Amino acid sequence: MLTIKNVKNIKGETVTKKILSDQDEMIDATGLTMLPAVIDPHVHFRTPGQEDKENWESGARAAIAGGVTRVFDMPNNIPACVTETLLQEKKTLINKQLSNTGIPLRYGLFFGADAGHLEEISKVKNKIVGIKVFMGSSTGSLLIDNDEVFEKVCKIAAENNLIVAAHAEDEHILQELSKQNPESKDPKTHSKNRDRKAAIVALEKCIAASVRFGTKFYILHLSIKEEVALVRQAKRKGLPIYAETTPHHLFLSEDDYEKWGTRVQMNPPLRTKEDQKVLWDAVNEGIIDTIGTDHAPHLLSEKDKPFGHAPSGIPGIETSLPLLLNARSQGKLSLEKIVELTRINTESIFKIKPNDDIVLVDLNKEKIVEDNLLKTKCRWSPFSDQNLKGWPVYTVLKGKACNLDA
Numbered sequence: 001m002l003t004i005k006n007v008k009n010i011k012g013e014t015v016t017k018k019i020l021s022d023q024d025e026m027i028d029a030t031g032l033t034m035l036p037a038v039i040d041p042h043v044h045f046r047t048p049g050q051e052d053k054e055n056w057e058s059g060a061r062a063a064i065a066g067g068v069t070r071v072f073d074m075p076n077n078i079p080a081c082v083t084e085t086l087l088q089e090k091k092t093l094i095n096k097q098l099s100n101t102g103i104p105l106r107y108g109l110f111f112g113a114d115a116g117h118l119e120e121i122s123k124v125k126n127k128i129v130g131i132k133v134f135m136g137s138s139t140g141s142l143l144i145d146n147d148e149v150f151e152k153v154c155k156i157a158a159e160n161n162l163i164v165a166a167h168a169e170d171e172h173i174l175q176e177l178s179k180q181n182p183e184s185k186d187p188k189t190h191s192k193n194r195d196r197k198a199a200i201v202a203l204e205k206c207i208a209a210s211v212r213f214g215t216k217f218y219i220l221h222l223s224i225k226e227e228v229a230l231v232r233q234a235k236r237k238g239l240p241i242y243a244e245t246t247p248h249h250l251f252l253s254e255d256d257y258e259k260w261g262t263r264v265q266m267n268p269p270l271r272t273k274e275d276q277k278v279l280w281d282a283v284n285e286g287i288i289d290t291i292g293t294d295h296a297p298h299l300l301s302e303k304d305k306p307f308g309h310a311p312s313g314i315p316g317i318e319t320s321l322p323l324l325l326n327a328r329s330q331g332k333l334s335l336e337k338i339v340e341l342t343r344i345n346t347e348s349i350f351k352i353k354p355n356d357d358i359v360l361v362d363l364n365k366e367k368i369v370e371d372n373l374l375k376t377k378c379r380w381s382p383f384s385d386q387n388l389k390g391w392p393v394y395t396v397l398k399g400k401a402c403n404l405d406a
Contacts (some may be wrong), residue, residue, distance in 0.1 A: 001018055002399055003016065003025070004016065004026075004029050004360070006030040006360075007029035008033045010033070011129050015318055019132060019167065019396060022400075025401075027401060032360040034358050035359050037070075038069070038359065039069075039072075039352070040063065040068045040317055040320070041244065041290055043063075044297070044313065045289060046092070047093055048077050048093055051301065053297045053298055053377060054297045054377045058377040059105075059295075060098055060101050060103040062315075062317050062376040064395045064402050065374075066320055067321045068320075068360035068395075069357040070352075071105065072130075073110065074110050075110050075132050076134070076142050082113075082117040084124050087128070097279075104397065107224065109128055109129065111124050111192045112132055113134075113142070114142060115144065115146065117150045127298060130164065130218065130350070131164050131165065133153060136168075137171055137174065137313075138167060141348045145354050150209070154210075154215040158214045158215045164351065166203075166218070167220050167221075168203045169194060169300060170197075170198045170199075170205075173195070173282075176271075177197075185308065187257045187261045188260045190265050190312075194268055199224055199268055200226050211239065215240065218243075219231065219243045220244050222245045223249045223275060224268075225269075225277070225279075225389070228282045235287065243288045244289065244290045244292040249270070249271065249276070251326075251383070252264055253271060253275075254296075256382070263304070263312055263382055265303075265307070267313075275352065280332060282338065283333060283341065288341075289345040291320060291341045293316035293317045296312075296313030296316075297313070298313055298378060300379075314382055315374070315381060319331065319369060319383045320377060321338075321392055322388045325361060328390060356396075357397055360396070361379045361393060364390075366389045367388060368385060368387050370384065391404075
């Protein structure tokens with residue numbers, strides 16, 4: 001039995017928590033607050049095919065460091081995860097890598113929608129958390145840019161009671177926009193090349209498909225005020241539309257290109273301060289349901305290439321909870337809202353059975369984000385050198401406590 005004494009619960013009451021464990025252990029948690037461990041519903045752990053950037057050994061260590069005990073991994077691997085065979089091969093690799101670490105990280109996998117393999121979806125419906133649709137090109141080869149094929153995917157998803165996780169940027173608009181600044185070397189151009197018009201049109205297609213087929217959608221990485229308005233309207237109509245935003249869209253804006261350049265290039269791109277404010281309002285209003293980090297590590301040797309050659313994506317799984325706790329210390333959101341965003345809503349949307357995984361946090365601990373202390377293989381963060389107040393101290397996964405300060 002794991003016994004946690006003198007810990008405060010979310011209401012501020014001092015309690016004793018007992019969790020089933022293979023070992024008898026007692027933790028004196030005086031000064032710490034107990035929260036449900038985080039679920040990160042949007043990561044790219046790069047296995048198979050790009051293990052130089054991340055794998056499930058480094059990814060699991062990074063997850064635990066961030067108070068995360070369950071992740072949902074995306075299918076844009078090499079090769080892309082678009083068949084039952086490739087899904088099983090990926091699971092075998094993951095399980096082997098997790099075994100190497102001794103970290104039994106909980107995970108689920110999204111299955112890639114691919115025009116040439118739509119018949120595979122029904123074969124894996126009980127083995128996946130959902131279908132990932134890239135409506136606009138991003139990292140990897142997965143792309144559904146044909147409306148007829150997109151509707152087929154939505155229909156199949158509804159028939160098999162599967163949720164569609166949509167990267168909602170319209171590819172045709174992205175292609176047209178990219179022609180306007182073909183020679184630009186300014187990283188800010190990325191936000192122009194992936195203008196809000198592409199996100200608006202793609203999200204409207206998702207909502208229309210939900211009306212037509214009853215498809216449940218999980219809209220990934222909301223980044224603009226128009227998306228918030230569309231999701232709000234869809235929810236009021238009773239449509240099964242759920243929305244995620246990311247730490248980088250909450251805590252970074254177009255202004256950060258000046259400091260970070262291509263390091264903060266991601267898809268969808270950074271937006272305006274006005275968009276950022278609307279996202280925060282949507283978080284507290286309940287229009288945004290979850291925080292997904294879109295943890296998408298690349299090596300600095302890749303990210304520091306000139307604009308046009310640098311890949312999109314940033315790491316984030318280790319810094320997400322500290323950023324949210326820091327925002328809480330600034331009065332931007334409550335502990336209750338953090339728990340909703342990082343655990344409760346994800347369990348509800350994806351029908352996950354609750355468990356006893358917890359994270360013990362020190363709400364008063366201040367620490368600077370340091371690249372060399374990060375567990376992710378890429379070893380850098382766009383939040384480097386920020387002093388954050390509120391950090392995880394213990395992560396408890398399947399009854400085993402990991403002391404993050406040890």
